[in-house]
Amino acid sequence: MTEAVLTVTSLTGVEMALPIAGPGMRSYAFLVDWQIRLLGALTWLLIAVLLRLLPAIAGGPLAHELLLGGTVLALLTYFLYQPVLEMVTRGYTPGLRTAGARIVTLEGTTPGIGALLIRNVFRLIDALPLFYVVGLVSCMLTERHVRLGDLVAGTVMVQVAPQASGELDRLAAQARRDTLPLEAMELVHDLLTRWTSLAPQQRASLARSVLAKLEPGFNGADTALAEPALHRRLEALLERGR
Amino acid sequence: MSAADDEQAAVWVRAHASQWQSLAAQADAAARRAQPTVDEALRTLRTYRVLARHLATVRSLLPGGVLAAVLERTCTGLHTAVNRPPPLTRARWARLFRDDIPAAAAAVQPIALWLAALLAASACAGWWLINTYPELVSLIASPQMIDGVEHGHLWTYQILHLGPPAMLSARIFSNNVVVTFGAFCFGTLFGLGAFYMIAINGLMLGGLLAFTHQHGLALGLLKFILAHGPVELSVMCLAAAAGTALGEAVIRPAAETRSAALRRRAEQLGPLLIACALLLLGSGLIEGFISPHPQVSIPVRLALGLGYWTLMLLWLSGRLVPRRSNAARDRSETAIPQCRTRID
Numbered sequence: 001m002t003e004a005v006l007t008v009t010s011l012t013g014v015e016m017a018l019p020i021a022g023p024g025m026r027s028y029a030f031l032v033d034w035q036i037r038l039l040g041a042l043t044w045l046l047i048a049v050l051l052r053l054l055p056a057i058a059g060g061p062l063a064h065e066l067l068l069g070g071t072v073l074a075l076l077t078y079f080l081y082q083p084v085l086e087m088v089t090r091g092y093t094p095g096l097r098t099a100g101a102r103i104v105t106l107e108g109t110t111p112g113i114g115a116l117l118i119r120n121v122f123r124l125i126d127a128l129p130l131f132y133v134v135g136l137v138s139c140m141l142t143e144r145h146v147r148l149g150d151l152v153a154g155t156v157m158v159q160v161a162p163q164a165s166g167e168l169d170r171l172a173a174q175a176r177r178d179t180l181p182l183e184a185m186e187l188v189h190d191l192l193t194r195w196t197s198l199a200p201q202q203r204a205s206l207a208r209s210v211l212a213k214l215e216p217g218f219n220g221a222d223t224a225l226a227e228p229a230l231h232r233r234l235e236a237l238l239e240r241g242r
Numbered sequence: 243m244s245a246a247d248d249e250q251a252a253v254w255v256r257a258h259a260s261q262w263q264s265l266a267a268q269a270d271a272a273a274r275r276a277q278p279t280v281d282e283a284l285r286t287l288r289t290y291r292v293l294a295r296h297l298a299t300v301r302s303l304l305p306g307g308v309l310a311a312v313l314e315r316t317c318t319g320l321h322t323a324v325n326r327p328p329p330l331t332r333a334r335w336a337r338l339f340r341d342d343i344p345a346a347a348a349a350v351q352p353i354a355l356w357l358a359a360l361l362a363a364s365a366c367a368g369w370w371l372i373n374t375y376p377e378l379v380s381l382i383a384s385p386q387m388i389d390g391v392e393h394g395h396l397w398t399y400q401i402l403h404l405g406p407p408a409m410l411s412a413r414i415f416s417n418n419v420v421v422t423f424g425a426f427c428f429g430t431l432f433g434l435g436a437f438y439m440i441a442i443n444g445l446m447l448g449g450l451l452a453f454t455h456q457h458g459l460a461l462g463l464l465k466f467i468l469a470h471g472p473v474e475l476s477v478m479c480l481a482a483a484a485g486t487a488l489g490e491a492v493i494r495p496a497a498e499t500r501s502a503a504l505r506r507r508a509e510q511l512g513p514l515l516i517a518c519a520l521l522l523l524g525s526g527l528i529e530g531f532i533s534p535h536p537q538v539s540i541p542v543r544l545a546l547g548l549g550y551w552t553l554m555l556l557w558l559s560g561r562l563v564p565r566r567s568n569a570a571r572d573r574s575e576t577a578i579p580q581c582r583t584r585i586d
Contacts, residue, residue, distance in 0.1 A: 010297075010321055011294065014294045014295070016294075016317055016318050068409040069409070072409060072412045075416070102322075108322060109327075111327075113327075114509055114512035117512060117515060118508050121515060124427045152430065152488070154505040160319070161315040165266040165316050165319065168263075168265075169266040169267065171308070171312055172259040172260070172263045175259040175309075176259040176260055176263075181248070182252045186307045190308045193308070
């Protein structure tokens, strides 16, 4: 299955692709946010209950008001957490950051307050009948994996690459050293980037075959070298001169 | 690709590698910066343009490679940073309240009037229904409410016992916001959801008035809703009208696609939701602090209700603060103050 992407055009007319977050990533971000706001709401209630136990307040007229106040604050925290955070941070919440996603417009830009407000107001429909069933079904069925609020507001949740500039810096530094042919450098860099996502046997076998081609005297059939050692040799290959 | 091409690509990449290192640092800083100076913003724009150009070159020299992917990811990060809406300044807020909200209200005015007529018609229908079949009141009122009215007590004055006025206002406000925003959202169902919500609320209002009238308490109920009712009902009609306009965009998208028409209409009508929430906050405070108090006389309630309603009409019609022409607005918003170093 190909990954859904949002294609945007840069100022210079070059097209760029932003990978769209699927229902899994969206649900993960939602669950993290839900836990945070639930915890926040419960904290207010706990504070109100504990204050009621103070001798000066217990049994007095303030006790009832404290509980009501705590309930109102808990409800405000629970219901305003997402709209307020999204508007203040322009498309990020702690849940989205944890999941590695953010909200952008269909042009790949940071959404405005109006769009963020509308996508949050439409939670009234997306949350129906319960547990966001409408929103989840909409995410699964739509091409860009969006819920109804996103459809109306013209927003999309995309995956973010927070380390992209750092990666470019490293790659450029390696290119400057003139150590390897470009394609070989790209190959080694790619293998090292995907190292943790590959199965141990698979990455060891790939590392051996790459090292056998690029490092004179390396025996590709030698299985004595352990994975960490192979990883170190690949890194060293990028660092040292030809 | 031939060996000569490979060599040419390698020469080009290595010639630009040091530039990318400095551009990567700038891209990183640009993404973190919340309020750049003019110089910083211009530098970010230059970085973005250079990286996008280099991305195009790398794609042709090393198609499908890691370098192209990394450059693309850096560019997309910068794309989002560069195309960030300006922060909400006082001028932007002023424009929202002075121009955008009245413009959105004007766009839905005819539909809002039709919905107000629907509310009145369904209230009449509710009155007739409960007058003709009094036993049907159990469909629109709880057993406690019915019991209280049958014993000569209106439930409206008992809500004071539910808690302090501030808490009461908060509960009323949140309930009204859910109903009003619900009317807006459900309007996207071809306008039918908004029609339903207006009709059902009108039916309940008329039915309850008829029921209290049968027990000689209609004046008491009218007295209760006099101060907050006009604005509350008007706001509901406005939000439902905005929802119906969304539904209309889905039914009749004109030259655009349905989703594009829906997005454009939602963007246009979004400011109206802010107005609705603020107006409901005011009527929630009146309903919590003033309406339940039997000591507040009818003339005071009437003056408050009509005064608040007139204020709302003046604001939404753009007469409270005169709206600015588009040309004047564009001139003031595109002018860059020479003496300031921050972009705001």
